[in-house]
Amino acid sequence: MEKKITIIGAGLVGSLLAIYLAKRGFKVSVYERRPDMRKSTISAGRSINLALSDRGWRGLDGVGISDEVRKIGIAMKGREIHNLDGKIAFQPYGTHGQANYSVSRGGLNCLLMDLAEKHGAQLFFNERCTHIDLTSATATLENNETKKTTQESADRIFGTDGAFSAARLALQIGTDRFSYSQSYLDHGYKELTIPPAKGGEFALDHHNLHIWPRGQFMLIALPNLDRSFTCTLFFPFEGENSFAALDTKEKMLAFFNKMFADAVPLMPTLVEDYFRAPPASLATIRCFPWSYKDKLLLMGDAAHGIVPFFGQGMNCGFEDCIVLEELMNKHREDWNAVFRAFENSRKPDGDAIAELATENYIEMRDKVGDARFLLQKKIEARFSEKHPEKWTPLYVMVTYRTDLRYSEAQERGQRQEAIMQQIMAMPGIEQKWDSDEVENAILKLLKA
Amino acid sequence: MEKKITIIGAGLVGSLLAIYLAKRGFKVSVYERRPDMRKSTISAGRSINLALSDRGWRGLDGVGISDEVRKIGIAMKGREIHNLDGKIAFQPYGTHGQANYSVSRGGLNCLLMDLAEKHGAQLFFNERCTHIDLTSATATLENNETKKTTQESADRIFGTDGAFSAARLALQIGTDRFSYSQSYLDHGYKELTIPPAKGGEFALDHHNLHIWPRGQFMLIALPNLDRSFTCTLFFPFEGENSFAALDTKEKMLAFFNKMFADAVPLMPTLVEDYFRAPPASLATIRCFPWSYKDKLLLMGDAAHGIVPFFGQGMNCGFEDCIVLEELMNKHREDWNAVFRAFENSRKPDGDAIAELATENYIEMRDKVGDARFLLQKKIEARFSEKHPEKWTPLYVMVTYRTDLRYSEAQERGQRQEAIMQQIMAMPGIEQKWDSDEVENAILKLLKA
Numbered sequence: 010m011e012k013k014i015t016i017i018g019a020g021l022v023g024s025l026l027a028i029y030l031a032k033r034g035f036k037v038s039v040y041e042r043r044p045d046m047r048k049s050t051i052s053a054g055r056s057i058n059l060a061l062s063d064r065g066w067r068g069l070d071g072v073g074i075s076d077e078v079r080k081i082g083i084a085m086k087g088r089e090i091h092n093l094d095g096k097i098a099f100q101p102y103g104t105h106g107q108a109n110y111s112v113s114r115g116g117l118n119c120l121l122m123d124l125a126e127k128h129g130a131q132l133f134f135n136e137r138c139t140h141i142d143l144t145s146a147t148a149t150l151e152n153n154e155t156k157k158t159t160q161e162s163a164d165r166i167f168g169t170d171g172a173f174s175a176a177r178l179a180l181q182i183g184t185d186r187f188s189y190s191q192s193y194l195d196h197g198y199k200e201l202t203i204p205p206a207k208g209g210e211f212a213l214d215h216h217n218l219h220i221w222p223r224g225q226f227m228l229i230a231l232p233n234l235d236r237s238f239t240c241t242l243f244f245p246f247e248g249e250n251s252f253a254a255l256d257t258k259e260k261m262l263a264f265f266n267k268m269f270a271d272a273v274p275l276m277p278t279l280v281e282d283y284f285r286a287p288p289a290s291l292a293t294i295r296c297f298p299w300s301y302k303d304k305l306l307l308m309g310d311a312a313h314g315i316v317p318f319f320g321q322g323m324n325c326g327f328e329d330c331i332v333l334e335e336l337m338n339k340h341r342e343d344w345n346a347v348f349r350a351f352e353n354s355r356k357p358d359g360d361a362i363a364e365l366a367t368e369n370y371i372e373m374r375d376k377v378g379d380a381r382f383l384l385q386k387k388i389e390a391r392f393s394e395k396h397p398e399k400w401t402p403l404y405v406m407v408t409y410r411t412d413l414r415y416s417e418a419q420e421r422g423q424r425q426e427a428i429m430q431q432i433m434a435m436p437g438i439e440q441k442w443d444s445d446e447v448e449n450a451i452l453k454l455l456k457a
Numbered sequence: 458m459e460k461k462i463t464i465i466g467a468g469l470v471g472s473l474l475a476i477y478l479a480k481r482g483f484k485v486s487v488y489e490r491r492p493d494m495r496k497s498t499i500s501a502g503r504s505i506n507l508a509l510s511d512r513g514w515r516g517l518d519g520v521g522i523s524d525e526v527r528k529i530g531i532a533m534k535g536r537e538i539h540n541l542d543g544k545i546a547f548q549p550y551g552t553h554g555q556a557n558y559s560v561s562r563g564g565l566n567c568l569l570m571d572l573a574e575k576h577g578a579q580l581f582f583n584e585r586c587t588h589i590d591l592t593s594a595t596a597t598l599e600n601n602e603t604k605k606t607t608q609e610s611a612d613r614i615f616g617t618d619g620a621f622s623a624a625r626l627a628l629q630i631g632t633d634r635f636s637y638s639q640s641y642l643d644h645g646y647k648e649l650t651i652p653p654a655k656g657g658e659f660a661l662d663h664h665n666l667h668i669w670p671r672g673q674f675m676l677i678a679l680p681n682l683d684r685s686f687t688c689t690l691f692f693p694f695e696g697e698n699s700f701a702a703l704d705t706k707e708k709m710l711a712f713f714n715k716m717f718a719d720a721v722p723l724m725p726t727l728v729e730d731y732f733r734a735p736p737a738s739l740a741t742i743r744c745f746p747w748s749y750k751d752k753l754l755l756m757g758d759a760a761h762g763i764v765p766f767f768g769q770g771m772n773c774g775f776e777d778c779i780v781l782e783e784l785m786n787k788h789r790e791d792w793n794a795v796f797r798a799f800e801n802s803r804k805p806d807g808d809a810i811a812e813l814a815t816e817n818y819i820e821m822r823d824k825v826g827d828a829r830f831l832l833q834k835k836i837e838a839r840f841s842e843k844h845p846e847k848w849t850p851l852y853v854m855v856t857y858r859t860d861l862r863y864s865e866a867q868e869r870g871q872r873q874e875a876i877m878q879q880i881m882a883m884p885g886i887e888q889k890w891d892s893d894e895v896e897n898a899i900l901k902l903l904k905a
Contacts, residue, residue, distance in 0.1 A: 178630075181639075182626075185738050186641040186694075186738045187639070187641075188639065188640050188641060189637070189638065189639050190637065190638035190639075190640070191629075191635070191636065191637050191638075192636050192638070193634045193635075193636060246634075290633050290634050
């Protein structure tokens with residue numbers, strides 16, 4: 010008999026998961042709170058573009074759709090750093106020319122939904138999940154337009170409905186000993202636009218991610234297929250330099266002209282963009298368990314919502330799908346085993362990437378503008394190139410080493426950082442950074 | 458015009474708060490999910506008896522009802538420790554004969570509800586809060602018996618509905634940037650009974666709290682007015698010695714006979730008590746903010762749910778009422794000021810007692826059976842008696858020093874503990890613990 014699966018949420022992870030499950034022959038129904046973004050010009054929710062990297066590609070490879078997705082992506086080879094004094098610096102992402110791909114959240118989501126339907130999944134829109142009966146795997150759904158309520162029973166439910174998951178709320182309210190935390194940064198964000206330049210070309214080099222690091226805050230820009238850039242200002246909610254303080258056109262423009270002088274001329278709609286909406290918030294979500302018996306499993310942001318500073322939210326969610334696929338291959342129809350193994354193996358990785366993502370905000374907004382930090386990166390890159398089996402920089406492990414779990418990458422990264430602290434403390438390191446002495450010192454510390 | 462106040466939850470804190478607010482002339486309506494415990498023999502929810510101490514008395518004093526409550530309390534002067542070898546040790550609570558009062562949760566709650574009604578508050582039972590509209594301070598209530606739904610509007614709402622607060626859920630679901638965490642201990646508890654002895658007398662000394670400390674777990678007993686004791690077994694959920702492991706009458710009795718040999722003969726209904734219900738869980742709740750504008754304020758466990766090991770849950774909630782009363786006296790009808798001041802001043806104290814309560818589990822289940830720990834307590838007590846202005850033991854500060862905030866008590870306690878670590882490391886401390894040398898060493902460390 011064909012087994013029924015309900016998926017709550019047709020975002021990036023829910024749509025990809027629907028493809029995986031439909032391909033295995035399940036009868037998959039996906040319920041999405043928002044209207045069908047393929048038919049209306051609604052916002053796709055949060056950020057407009059995303060950086061797709063190797064863990065994400067691996068998730069897409071698993072259902073053979075990488076090539077199709079690559080067509081709508083723009084390769085970014087590194088960070089182009091816009092310093093306050095107008096100088097530009099470049100920092101490659103990988104030690105071997107690796108790239109992250111800027112993709113449109115909406116474009117990718119539409120493609121995944123089309124493929125899910127093509128593989129037989131049914132998608133329902135404007136259906137808000139208001140309740141889940143855990144023991145019977147029955148979801149109550151309220152249609153946003155008709156206000157009609159329906160109950161959908163299935164063999165099991167997957168909750169891929171994001172950081173403010175209704176499926177997770179069912180675990181919080183309906184089960185005992187459910188650990189849960191939602192915590193917010195004191196910083197929020199607003200999205201701004203750099204349109205194509207006069208000749209129709211990109212206004213900045215589109216093969217980089219652009220960063221204006223300013224210590225306590227930053228502006229970044231990612232390229233879009235239409236040759237525009239979407240910029241994001243990450244900025245404190247309150248305080249001297251904050252969203253609360255820049256409350257008039259004059260104050261905002263004076264601040265931008267001082268802090269982002271080379272970007273302002275590229276942003277003709279800056280004032281409208283800035284004042285369009287209040288700043289969005291940045292949450293980290295942690296919970297456990299991620300499941301209820303063999304009836305409900307949370308995946309993606311619903312299980313492990315993270316801040317965007319390592320560009321890993323979507324990539325982590327897509328990797329979830331591959332991990333689940335491997336466990337379904339191993340345990341077959343023993344869903345209790347699949348769900349337990351999934352949450353136990355994946356929880357440390359969700360925790361690791363949550364911490365790494367929070368730490369990377371400091372790196373992006375502050376350290377990338379710092380000469381000593383860039384020197385440290387150069388030393389690491391040089392050593393890694395000479396001894397690739399001994400050293401992979403943390404960024405590369407997290408972003409491109411899909412053979413390493415996030416938790417392993419974090420652990421190795423901590424060991425490496427401790428070594429680099431000692432290397433950077435060597436007298437005259439600025440002069441001798443590429444010497445044999447430094448190389449040998451690292452080798453010795455690695456053996457200790 | 459008479460201002461309307463809604464209180465969600467007629468537990469200990471909600472009922473006391475109703476008295477405070479009704480005395481100030483507000484029209485107070487209290488909605489309680491459970492039936493009226495004065496009319497039915499339902500369980501009062503969690504634990505059967507509680508230790509009332511000075512912060513709690515201060516909250517009761519504020520509305521002049523301490524004398525009435527004292528009639529239903531039993532003074533406990535210290536911990537009577539039942540060691541595994543059958544030996545008994547005694548540890549006084551205070552340095553000056555202070556006591557904690559064992560009171561029945563149900564009895565105290567009924568008394569407070571009677572008084573709330575006497576002062577004009579209206580109490581409604583079987584009314585479960587299913588939704589709160591924050592901007593209009595309107596609560597939606599569903600009657601558990603009639604299933605009828607009503608909407609009650611007020612000028613503001615107080616949420617005193619405990620660790621699993623529906624009022625708090627309104628903040629979690631309905632506001633941005635609400636920090637929230639619920640975390641559970643790996644240990645749970647079951648309540649057992651020691652009935653009166655054959656002659657109708659208490660089976661143990663009823664002027665003490667009894668502890669059977671066993672390292673990773675413990676049994677405690679508090680006296681009741683009917684000359685019984687309520688015992689609580691705090692025990693791991695899983696593992697070698699755990700609720701999961703003791704799953705038959707034989708295993709359970711063998712374990713109790715080995716671990717609590719002197720208690721078993723006093724517990725004729727042990728088997729029934731133990732297998733009556735699954736173990737209850739122990740949660741710590743942290744959140745912020747505790748309010749929405751001047752419309753909603755959380756108090757008691759709804760704002761700061763803690764584990765029971767410092768006996769401070771109710772006391773902290775009653776102290777909340779006094780803190781609110783002082784702020785209402787100061788800011789009068791400026792409720793925005795009252796709510797902001799309440800949450801900002803009280804949050805560090807809620808966090809402090811949450812940490813202290815968690816730490817005290819280790820002290821109760823493990824350290825009180827340790828000779829060196831008891832020696833340290835003796836040294837502290839002796840020094841505190843000679844220099845009361847310089848030293849108050851942590852337990853005394855938390856429990857009896859109502860002039861100190863929990864956060865101050867915690868901070869001083871940490872400084873004192875660091876000093877005691879050095880004192881306990883003095884060679885021959887066991888012999889010279891009551892010498893001038895040790896006293897002078899403490900005095901010197903205090904000045905450092």
